[in-house]
Amino acid sequence: MKVMAQMSMVMNLDKCIGCHTCSVTCKQAWTNRTGMEYVWFNNVETRPGLGYPRTYEDQDTWQGGWVRTKRGKLKLRAGGRAKKLATIFANPKLPSIHDYYEPWTYEYDMLLSAPQGEHTPVAKPKSLLTGDDMSIQWSANWDDDLGGSTATMQDDPILKHMSEHVAEELEQTFMFYLPRICEHCLNPSCVASCPSGAMYKRVEDGIVLVDQDQCRGWRMCVTGCPYKKVYFNHKTGKAEKCTLCYPRIEVGLPTVCSETCVGRLRYLGLVLYDADKVGAAAAIEDEHDLLAAQRSVFLDPDDPEVVAAARREGIPDDWITAAQRSPIWKLIHDYEVALPLHPEYRTLPMVWYIPPLSPVVDVVASSGNDGEDGRTLFAAISQLRIPLEYLAGLFTAGDTAPVERVLRRLAAMRSGMREVNLGREFPEETATAVGMTADQVQEMYRLLAIAKYEERYVIPTAHTEVARELEEMACSLDFEGGPGMGGAGPFGSSSGTPTPVAVENFHALAARQTADSPYGPTTPGRVNLLNWDGNGRPSGLFPPGDIGGGAAGEGGDGADEEGRP
Amino acid sequence: MGLTDASADKIILWVVVPYVTFAVLVVGSVWRYRYDKFGWTTRSSELYEKRLLRWGSPLFHFGLLFVVLGHFLGLVVPKSWTEAVGVSEAQYHFVATWMGSLAALVAVAGLLILIYRRRATGPVFLATTKTDKLMYVFLAGSLLSGAWATVQTQVIAAGHGYDYRETISPWFRSLWYLQPEPALMAGVPAAFQVHITVAMLLFALWPFTRLVHAFSAPVQYPFRPYVVYRSREASVSSRAPRPGWDPTNTPPR
Numbered sequence: 104m105k106v107m108a109q110m111s112m113v114m115n116l117d118k119c120i121g122c123h124t125c126s127v128t129c130k131q132a133w134t135n136r137t138g139m140e141y142v143w144f145n146n147v148e149t150r151p152g153l154g155y156p157r158t159y160e161d162q163d164t165w166q167g168g169w170v171r172t173k174r175g176k177l178k179l180r181a182g183g184r185a186k187k188l189a190t191i192f193a194n195p196k197l198p199s200i201h202d203y204y205e206p207w208t209y210e211y212d213m214l215l216s217a218p219q220g221e222h223t224p225v226a227k228p229k230s231l232l233t234g235d236d237m238s239i240q241w242s243a244n245w246d247d248d249l250g251g252s253t254a255t256m257q258d259d260p261i262l263k264h265m266s267e268h269v270a271e272e273l274e275q276t277f278m279f280y281l282p283r284i285c286e287h288c289l290n291p292s293c294v295a296s297c298p299s300g301a302m303y304k305r306v307e308d309g310i311v312l313v314d315q316d317q318c319r320g321w322r323m324c325v326t327g328c329p330y331k332k333v334y335f336n337h338k339t340g341k342a343e344k345c346t347l348c349y350p351r352i353e354v355g356l357p358t359v360c361s362e363t364c365v366g367r368l369r370y371l372g373l374v375l376y377d378a379d380k381v382g383a384a385a386a387i388e389d390e391h392d393l394l395a396a397q398r399s400v401f402l403d404p405d406d407p408e409v410v411a412a413a414r415r416e417g418i419p420d421d422w423i424t425a426a427q428r429s430p431i432w433k434l435i436h437d438y439e440v441a442l443p444l445h446p447e448y449r450t451l452p453m454v455w456y457i458p459p460l461s462p463v464v465d466v467v468a469s470s471g472n473d474g475e476d477g478r479t480l481f482a483a484i485s486q487l488r489i490p491l492e493y494l495a496g497l498f499t500a501g502d503t504a505p506v507e508r509v510l511r512r513l514a515a516m517r518s519g520m521r522e523v524n525l526g527r528e529f530p531e532e533t534a535t536a537v538g539m540t541a542d543q544v545q546e547m548y549r550l551l552a553i554a555k556y557e558e559r560y561v562i563p564t565a566h567t568e569v570a571r572e573l574e575e576m577a578c579s580l581d582f583e584g585g586p587g588m589g590g591a592g593p594f595g596s597s598s599g600t601p602t603p604v605a606v607e608n609f610h611a612l613a614a615r616q617t618a619d620s621p622y623g624p625t626t627p628g629r630v631n632l633l634n635w636d637g638n639g640r641p642s643g644l645f646p647p648g649d650i651g652g653g654a655a656g657e658g659g660d661g662a663d664e665e666g667r668p
Numbered sequence: 669m670g671l672t673d674a675s676a677d678k679i680i681l682w683v684v685v686p687y688v689t690f691a692v693l694v695v696g697s698v699w700r701y702r703y704d705k706f707g708w709t710t711r712s713s714e715l716y717e718k719r720l721l722r723w724g725s726p727l728f729h730f731g732l733l734f735v736v737l738g739h740f741l742g743l744v745v746p747k748s749w750t751e752a753v754g755v756s757e758a759q760y761h762f763v764a765t766w767m768g769s770l771a772a773l774v775a776v777a778g779l780l781i782l783i784y785r786r787r788a789t790g791p792v793f794l795a796t797t798k799t800d801k802l803m804y805v806f807l808a809g810s811l812l813s814g815a816w817a818t819v820q821t822q823v824i825a826a827g828h829g830y831d832y833r834e835t836i837s838p839w840f841r842s843l844w845y846l847q848p849e850p851a852l853m854a855g856v857p858a859a860f861q862v863h864i865t866v867a868m869l870l871f872a873l874w875p876f877t878r879l880v881h882a883f884s885a886p887v888q889y890p891f892r893p894y895v896v897y898r899s900r901e902a903s904v905s906s907r908a909p910r911p912g913w914d915p916t917n918t919p920p921r
Contacts, residue, residue: 197715304896319708319884337795340709
C-alpha cells in the first residue's frame with residue numbers, strides 16, 4: 104500500500120444555474136493573455152450539447168485517453184510511444200483552432216474615431232489571429248441554453264450512442280449545465296503522452312501541471328487528454344492547463360472557480376488513495392466496473408492502518424486530518440452520490456459530479472404531478488429513460504444503475520426534507536428505501552444545501568518548510584526596466600523566463616502589511632499604509648486605544664479576517 | 669601538411685570560421701538554455717493550419733534525418749574503414765549519391781511546402797519572427813547548395829564523381845583532432861565550398877533560432893514510465909520570475 108493524497112473536487116450539478124461566473128473569473132485570473140484567447144481552463148457546457156472543443160467526447164475522432172488491449176494492458180488510444188515519436192512532426196489528432204473557435208475582438212475604437220456620417224458607426228469583429236474582419240461562427244459556449252441546438256445537437260457524442268429518435272424528444276424534456284475543469288486524473292493520459300516529460304503529477308497533492316521550462320511544444324498532451332483540457336498556447340508554443348489554482352490551494356484558499364461560484368456547488372478536499380492499485384483499477388475489463396474499481400482505489404482516512412501507512416509515506420498529520428474531514432470523501436464514499444465524468448476513458452478522473460435530479464423533477468412538475476413527492480419521483484426516475492441514459496453516458500460509461508441509485512437518494516432527500524419543513528419527522532422508510540438512515544440523509548442535506556465555506560473547502564496548507572522557497576518569494580533584479588529586463592527578450596516577446604504565477608495570497612499580504620521596513624510606521628504591529636491594498640481591515644490598521652471615539656474605535660479587537668462571502 | 673602550407677584566407681575560412689562557429693554553437697546553446705528555457709520550443713503552428721503541415725513537416729524532417737545520417741557516414745567514417753569491410757568506392761558512390769539525392773529531394777520538397785505554407789497562411793505568417801525569416805534563408809541556402817553540389821559533382825559528373833572522402837572528410841576530421849589541414853580544401857569544387865560556408869553560418873545562427881528544438885528530441889521518452897511524478901520541492905523554480913504579460917491585441921496588419 105502506497106498512500107498518496109489527492110486534492111479533488113465535487114460539483115453538485117443540481118445547483119448549477121449556468122451563469123459562467125466560474126469561467127469568467129478563471130479566465131480573468133489565468134488566461135487573459137495573448138496566445139490564450141481561446142483557452143478556457145474552466146468552461147460550462149449546456150448538455151445535451153457539443154461541449155468545448157466541439158465533440159471532444161468523441162474519442163473515435165480525437166483518440167484521447169487509454170484503451171485496454173486484449174492482453175489486459177493499458178495503451179494510449181492515440182498510439183504508444185513509438186507511434187508518438189513517429190508522428191511527432193505533425194500530430195494527426197490535434198484539434199485545429201476551428202474546433203475551438205477563432206478568437207476575436209471588436210473594433211471598439213471605430214465607435215469613437217469614426218468621422219461624422221449618415222450611419223451610426225459599428226464595431227466590427229476582428230480576428231485575433233490575422234487581424235482581418237471575420238464572421239463569428241462558433242465560440243466556447245455557442246450552444247448555451249440549447250441555443251441553436253436543433254441544428255447541432257445530433258452531433259452530441261453521448262446522444263449518438265443512445266437510440267436514434269431521442270434527440271428532439273430530449274430537447275423538450277431536459278437540459279442541464281456541466282462545468283468542467285481539468286480532472287487531475289490518477290492515471291493521467293496527458294502526462295503519459297508528453298514526450299519531453301514536462302507534464303507531471305505532484306506527489307503531495309496530485310495536481311497535474313506542465314513545467315513551462317521543459318515543455319517543447321510537441322502537442323501530444325492535447326491529443327492525450329480525452330477531456331481536451333490541455334491547451335496549446337500559440338504565442339509561447341507551450342502547453343498550458345488548469346492548475347487547480349495551486350498557488351491558492353497551497354495557502355489554503357479554494358480555487359478561483361470555487362471561490363466565485365454563486366451557486367456554491369463546488370466542494371474541495373483531499374482523498375487518500377493507494378497508488379499501487381491505480382494501474383490495475385484503470386485496466387479493469389468491463390467499462391461498467393470502472394466506477395467501482397476507482398472507488399476501491401480510495402482509502403478510508405479513518406482506518407488506523409491507513410493513517411499509519413500515510414504517516415510512513417510522510418503525509419503530514421494536518422493533511423490526514425483534512426482527509427478525514429474531506430467533503431469529497433463524504434460525497435464519494437459515505438453518501439455515494441458523486442460520480443466521475445467519463446470513467447470509460449480509464450484515466451481515473453478526480454473531479455466528480457453529483458448528477459442533477461432537476462430534469463426529472465421538472466418533467467414531473469410540468470405534467471401536473473407533485474415534484475416533491477417521493478413515490479412520484481421514484482417512479483419517474485425509473486421511467487424517464489432518456490435523462491437517465493444520458494447521465495449514464497456521462498458519468499458511468501452507460502450503466503444506468505449507479506445513476507438511478509444516486510437520483511433516488513437525491514429524491515429521498517428532497518421528499519424527506521419537505522416533511523421536515525412541514526414540521527414532521529424525516530420519514531425513516533424514505534431513507535431506508537435508498538439504503539441510508541434518516542440522520543445520514545439529513546447530514547447529506549446539510550452538506551449539499553447549507554454547508555459553509557469551511558465545510559465546503561477543506562484545504563490543508565502546503566508545508567512550505569519542505570519547499571526551498573515559494574514561487575513568489577524569489578528576490579531578483581528582474582523588474583521592469585531593471586538589469587534582468589522584464590518584457591520582451593531577444594527571441595520575441597515570449598522568450599526569457601516564464602510569467603510568474605502571480606496570485607496574491609493572504610499570508611503574503613499579511614506579511615507585507617506588517618512588514619518591518621524602513622518605510623513602515625514607527626509603532627510596531629501597525630499596518631504600513633503604503634503597502635495596504637485597501638482590502639479588509641487588518642489588525643493594526645488603526646492605532647491602539649483610539650482617541651476621539653471615531654467609527655474606527657471598535658475595529659481593533661482581534662484578528663479581523665478579510666471579508667468572506 | 670599543416671597550417672604553414674596554407675594561405676591566410678584559407679586559414680580563416682577553413683580553420684578560424686569552423687572553430688568560431690563551433691564555439692558560438694556550443695556557448696550560444698548553453699547560454700540560451702540557461703537564459704531562455706521558456707523560449708526553447710518548436711513554436712508549432714499546427715493549431716493554425718494542419719492540411720499543408722501534415723505533408724510538409726514529416727517530409728522535411730524525415731528527409732533531413734536521412735540527410736544528417738548521410739553526412740555522418742560521409743564525413744565521420746573514414747574511407748579506409750568502409751573499404752576494410754569490403755565496400756568498394758563504386759558501391760559507396762552509388763548508394764551515397766542515390767540515397768542522398770532521394771533524401772535531399774524529400775527534404776527540399778518538404779521545405780518548399782513549409783515555406784509556401786508559412787507565407788500563404790495568414791496566422792502562420794503573422795507568427796513568423798524576423799529571426800525565423802533569417803533562419804529560413806540560411807536553412808534553405810544550405811539545403812539547396814548541398815543538393816546542388818550533389819547533383820553537379822556526383823549525379824551529372826562522369827565516372828564516380830567527385831570523391832569528397834579524399835578532401836572534405838579528412839579536413840572535417842582534422843578539425844576534431846585539433847590538427848586542422850586547410851590545404852585539403854584547396855581544390856574542392858565551388859559548390860561544396862559554398863555549401864560548407866552557408867552551413868557554418870547556419871550553425872552559428874542555430875542557438876538563437878527555433879532550431880534549438882532539434883537538441884531536445886525526446887529520445888528518453890520510450891525509456892521512462894508513462895506517468896511522471898514530481899515533488900513540489902523539485903518543481904519550485906530557482907530562477908527569478910519575470911513580471912508582466914502581454915495584453916490581448918489584434919496583430920498588426
